[in-house]
Amino acid sequence: MRREELTEKILDIKRERGWSWKHITGEIGGVSEVLIIGALLGQMKLIKPLAKKAAALFGLSEAEERMLNEVPYRGMPMPPTDPLIYRFYEMVMVNGPAWKALIEDEFGDGIMSAIDFDITFEREPNPKGDRVKIGMSGKFLPYRYYGSEQGIPEYGYKEPE
Amino acid sequence: MRREELTEKILDIKRERGWSWKHITGEIGGVSEVLIIGALLGQMKLIKPLAKKAAALFGLSEAEERMLNEVPYRGMPMPPTDPLIYRFYEMVMVNGPAWKALIEDEFGDGIMSAIDFDITFEREPNPKGDRVKIGMSGKFLPYRYYGSEQGIPEYGYKEPE
Amino acid sequence: MRREELTEKILDIKRERGWSWKHITGEIGGVSEVLIIGALLGQMKLIKPLAKKAAALFGLSEAEERMLNEVPYRGMPMPPTDPLIYRFYEMVMVNGPAWKALIEDEFGDGIMSAIDFDITFEREPNPKGDRVKIGMSGKFLPYRYYGSEQGIPEYGYKEPE
Amino acid sequence: MRREELTEKILDIKRERGWSWKHITGEIGGVSEVLIIGALLGQMKLIKPLAKKAAALFGLSEAEERMLNEVPYRGMPMPPTDPLIYRFYEMVMVNGPAWKALIEDEFGDGIMSAIDFDITFEREPNPKGDRVKIGMSGKFLPYRYYGSEQGIPEYGYKEPE
């Protein structure tokens, strides 16, 4: 069994029962709905108690429940051809250099983690057309200055001007 | 003169004067600092009054000021090789399908605009290591059901379950 | 069941019954025939009443009907190798920069939406060989100048010369 | 001298004089403004009388005038990274198969020419936001059934159902 086959099975069941994602994440709970959907789509791992609940909800076998608990081989073909996902890709492509400048200006040399990060989605009512409101927060990880001698900080930091 | 040459000139001046991006965006003002930095890096247009202020700050010629006011050919080679920008790309690649599921669950068929959107960056102090806090908001654009006959809504919307 | 499998089934039925696309879109109706064909080929969503009519026409199961009502993962491999589709790709490749110049000259900084747009196809009789006449109309979406201070318009617009 | 250098020179002059594309195409005239801008951007040929007028307007040398009259090596790197041009690319990618179905349904086996085609752009006022209205018309070119024996038409055509 490959992970795609489990995803396909889960989507078949979701379709037959007429469930929305909201309904499913409400049933499983425990962590952010982005993580739960990500796991059901084959991009994230569900920890054991949640994999158990997902298995109960979808009527999965024990092996399938264990597969939901495995770390998948993540990622998908890029560039994304789907317009909704492409818009996020475009934001990174067009604005990436400016984001880099701003973050390094504030934090020094390093990155914002794509592992220790969270994200929330909300509807923001607006008379000109509702908006998607996104909140993200990712740990800043400074580059390590390994082999540092005395007087040199071990981690990248924002140097005084 | 190509836009890259203007960007290179601006970065040379920034370096010689020892300015931070914060300093520069503070001097020019008017709109989000992401937009100003984006324009100085060749990805955005600065409207006339701001291009004038940028030209004064950097001592640019009139033609260079006008170039800042032009809409550039946007984008950069992908996938990004720089680790900071790659992390955002990875977020889209790994989480894109889950974001798509969530947004379509809430809003129906459409996209979140990459044109009519805004973004803010903040430092979020955290004892385990400070975090980068990002706030985004983009207009939801429903797919148009053109050629709609009576009783069919003209725009994508969230259908009743 | 994957969306491609549903598309393949629909094409098999269409072939067996000897139906043209005109016949099919005439039976389903409700919105533009481009949208209906797009949905049957797996690129668009059919809203519920139309998915019901399509399911009745093709004798689909309830799960298949629901799949037609889902938003698919859109897009196909590019560049297109099929000559008919490649010609449209070539138009964009050769003329894109000129279109960009013209639209920005008239509307300012922004894009023409690929979401809120419609398209019609017609035969244009011509003694030298009939022509394909296409009418398109897409909403202009100005770039947002977020973080705008007083006196700066919030949206991209055509600045006075 | 390469064509890009001539394009860069023309854009420098346009910027220094503060001309819009409308102004330039108004001065040169003779054919569609899409063709004139395309030629000045290095994608099209200007026929001799128009190349002469363009040379006069921009103060070009005789060799530069002749270069405008040459057929360039057309095309640009794809996929387009600029959002405005990408939207057209996305339309082809998402809708190409449906357009192919519709055109072949109506005309039989062949293509719509990307050579013998014209295009017009107009502003379509709309209270919900103005729209870009595009009119295209391209000659339909049927596939040739070469080596046709008696009773077989030499060109692709719409066969009777």
Added chain:
Amino acid sequence: MRREELTEKILDIKRERGWSWKHITGEIGGVSEVLIIGALLGQMKLIKPLAKKAAALFGLSEAEERMLNEVPYRGMPMPPTDPLIYRFYEMVMVNGPAWKALIEDEFGDGIMSAIDFDITFEREPNPKGDRVKIGMSGKFLPYRYYGSEQGIPEYGYKEPE
């Protein structure tokens, strides 16, 4: 049923019966053998009377016969890895610019059609080793100068020196 499956079935039958392509095209006839083989390999459409003959020859079902009459999604992955096909690709790659120069010198701005063209293959006996003799003929399609004003020809043509 996908077109590749039909192609595979046809090749299986061809192999089992020990038929050469010559034999098959001789049985079906009507148009050039390149077109018939192209259709059986899934790249061309066979018009109805020929699809009927092909179906009789291979013992195909009515749905398979109809599929042969459909316009396929043309093209194959490039660059070609097969040496025989690669040699043609190399000819275009190495000689393309010279061919372009020669054709434009003779005909003006335009293309040689890949739709309205024919091709023949012959053995050319030669004491140093036989040669493949190819004859091609394609319609020249001049670029259209749409929006032409008086005195400007509507189509690309060879201007007087």
Added chain:
Amino acid sequence: MRREELTEKILDIKRERGWSWKHITGEIGGVSEVLIIGALLGQMKLIKPLAKKAAALFGLSEAEERMLNEVPYRGMPMPPTDPLIYRFYEMVMVNGPAWKALIEDEFGDGIMSAIDFDITFEREPNPKGDRVKIGMSGKFLPYRYYGSEQGIPEYGYKEPE
């Protein structure tokens, strides 16, 4: 000096003098005009007596004359973006498998040489629009059955059915 620089210089001179390719190949002569233009565009070698004539015609230095006599690093970026050259690429992509079938049917296992081949271009007048007539002839090169034991031919050949 790189070969592209020599090509650019030659094109500059051609443009300044207002020469057609016909005129140039008429002056140099000796071999097919496709080869001469190919050499001037940097894809072919001109043998010494012809390089001398080309150098005299364009007023080149001795080093430039020698460069024309060198074998260049051949080829250009693919796929071709220029419509005229793309049409040839498309012919190979769409028809390659059929050509392969036909040539192997007639000649057995091998290729048509892209090295020992010639090509001619002619205008073919036609009331429906003139055509480009192309004649090609390439040596057939059978695969070598090396290590052949007695009774096995050393070279690929057309086996008896």
Added chain:
Amino acid sequence: MRREELTEKILDIKRERGWSWKHITGEIGGVSEVLIIGALLGQMKLIKPLAKKAAALFGLSEAEERMLNEVPYRGMPMPPTDPLIYRFYEMVMVNGPAWKALIEDEFGDGIMSAIDFDITFEREPNPKGDRVKIGMSGKFLPYRYYGSEQGIPEYGYKEPE
């Protein structure tokens, strides 16, 4: 049946019987073992008497025997990811320009054939570690100077210094 399926079947039988390639090529014989293995892996054609012997050895059906006698669509995805094959690719990539210089210095303008060439592999005992000894020989094919006038050789050759 696709050629990959036949290859998979042959490898399954080889594995079940515990045969080495040496054993198999010894049984089939007739031509170089590289050619026999190439054919069994789906890259080469086996001529009829050898296909018959291979079919007998592996217990293949008549259709499978005929498929071994067919010219396959050659080639595999590149760059090769397998380290053993990559090393050969690297040799070409790093040394290609030097090989080109040496061969053209000795033979003039042309190529070494990849069709009419042979190759042998041997173990070369060496106290520092045995070596793979490879012997290759390929026909030199001079470029054709087609359209040659009197006094110009028809084929590329090494011109006198």
Added chain:
Amino acid sequence: MRREELTEKILDIKRERGWSWKHITGEIGGVSEVLIIGALLGQMKLIKPLAKKAAALFGLSEAEERMLNEVPYRGMPMPPTDPLIYRFYEMVMVNGPAWKALIEDEFGDGIMSAIDFDITFEREPNPKGDRVKIGMSGKFLPYRYYGSEQGIPEYGYKEPE
């Protein structure tokens, strides 16, 4: 001034003075020599006191010293064509899945940081040929289970079997 130009200048000086990298990193000191070389090659930032020492060593201007202190746009074209670097790439390509399995087995869901990591190189004498000994150490970063409810750990961890 672009970063590549500074790298080129530094390599020119290194060559003229006949310095080894060992000598240079010995003069600058402060952090690992990998980081110093990385910065001089344009892939890392040198903190201010080290940039000052590097500038003194190479006789750089103040602007060049500041550029060494900037975070560069990191990365290079991939796959690497240089054999030495390719071998590391191959290790990742061939062994990546096994490393992933081992690390996740030991640590749970997460990654080994490429930012907070260090690396050392040493010569390991060996009678069969010396070896390159590499020591690496990277922080393990567990995936964040954001939105965690009570009883669910906030970070990825190794779950009990």
Added chain:
Amino acid sequence: MRREELTEKILDIKRERGWSWKHITGEIGGVSEVLIIGALLGQMKLIKPLAKKAAALFGLSEAEERMLNEVPYRGMPMPPTDPLIYRFYEMVMVNGPAWKALIEDEFGDGIMSAIDFDITFEREPNPKGDRVKIGMSGKFLPYRYYGSEQGIPEYGYKEPE
């Protein structure tokens, strides 16, 4: 049977039995666990006695045991989309040039072998978060100066400054 199918079967059994990789490599033993996992994932060969033990553990057929003993076609699609594997890829991409400089400085012209190398993984406890500690050692292979005349060393070596 293809190697991926064997891998899929092994992973299915591992999942059903609830085994960790540690458990499996403990049962098979003999060589590094990286090699064993690599073989089970289809990237390495298991020598006969270990293939026998793996077959006993997983209950494989004799043919499957032999397949484990075969050298697979190694490698996977790159760039890796999985974040854990990507981080290693990024290390090579960002640091490759510096590693090359350091190794060549110490050893002269050559590479570190990706064939004769070993690797170990360990957990390194750390109060700021545990680290992955990696130890690698690869044989240095100097470039061969073949055709060396007297006084020239046959192998690349570190020349005296």
Added chain:
Amino acid sequence: MRREELTEKILDIKRERGWSWKHITGEIGGVSEVLIIGALLGQMKLIKPLAKKAAALFGLSEAEERMLNEVPYRGMPMPPTDPLIYRFYEMVMVNGPAWKALIEDEFGDGIMSAIDFDITFEREPNPKGDRVKIGMSGKFLPYRYYGSEQGIPEYGYKEPE
């Protein structure tokens, strides 16, 4: 100074003096001519005494002589577009799997080194057309079975059947 600039300078001098590669390698000597040409084309390092001779021959500066002694960043864009080099690439692509099978059959699991290998080119007179005779020899490098326990060989070897 970049390595390409040195290569261009060397080729300019070679052209002006009318030297063949044979002449140049005869003057420098010391190692195989493939290595010398490779170094002059920027793909190999020349050891000090040979770099000195090359510098004397071409009249290079001391810095240029040192650059010839540096290990370059090797490799070139792939796939090769030049027909001569492409033929070698095609040999690897079409025959790679068979070579892999043969080498592993004879030597066991490992590779043939692309570092410790040599190559010679010779003209092989042949009445049907002269041939290029190539002799190669590369060290076989067995995969290392690191972490080997007693009774398991440390290096890949050919296991008894």
